[in-house]
């Protein structure tokens with residue numbers, strides 16, 4: 576026999592089923608990733624209508640033998656402003672898709688849930704460049720799931736100073752001297768990914784100190800305090816190239832939302848999708864976050 580349970584979490588995907596129903600995927604504090612049926616969720620006036628992507632709250636569900644059925648949704652935060660903002664929504668959907676990719680049923684996903692919540696909040700606040708939020712989310716999500724790079728000590732000699740190269744294939748950084756020994760060639764952005772150069776020399780990403788510090792901070796800070804810094808355009812660009820190569824090497828999934836996001840970035844006029852400081856607004860003390 577099944578039983579009623581209360582789950583705290585966020586809707587990370589919703590698919591229409593039949594005429595009025597919806598199948599939702601929740602990232603929860605208690606049970607990790609949970610697929611649930613929301614009967615009548617698309618019927619006008621249904622209390623479950625609010626249970627769409629980005630909504631965070633408490634969900635009452637009936638736990639059947641092989642599936643869950645949501646009976647009540649008490650949504651405490653919708654990320655409404657995010658959903659209404661084209662650029663933010665693209666990034667947000669990508670974060671949801673990556674959370675879905677990594678999360679497992681009955682696994683402890685509390686860190687992933689916190690990261691997702693904080694990252695969506697950072698997007699919504701418009702206080703940060705979306706590209707920075709994206710790289711921080713990607714890097715930290717990979718680390719939470721055991722796939723992050725070692726950026727704290729040289730993979731060869733163990734030194735913690737003078738780290739200059741990120742070698743994607745090796746999963747971490749090398750100091751200047753060890754990088755020289757390995758004959759690393761600086762990987763150029765865009766087309767040239769990590770791989771072999773001429774005469775078998777490997778490409779690696781040359782990291783300026785500030786880009787390295789940014790990676791170290793993203794990987795070690797308290798998730799609650801993750802979003803509290805900005806980077807210059809050139810450092811953000813360098814960080815973006817390195818993280819991008821890392822994601823493409825270790826995540827064997829083409830994210831649909833990422834393809835849409837990148838297509839829009841490519842065609843957008845400068846300034847329109849790249850964050851406008853003039854539109855920055857303060858995050859006016861949002862509530863409803865109590866993971």
Ligand SMILES: [Zn+2]
Pocket residue numbers: 729730731732733734749750751752753754
């Ligand atoms: Zn070294």
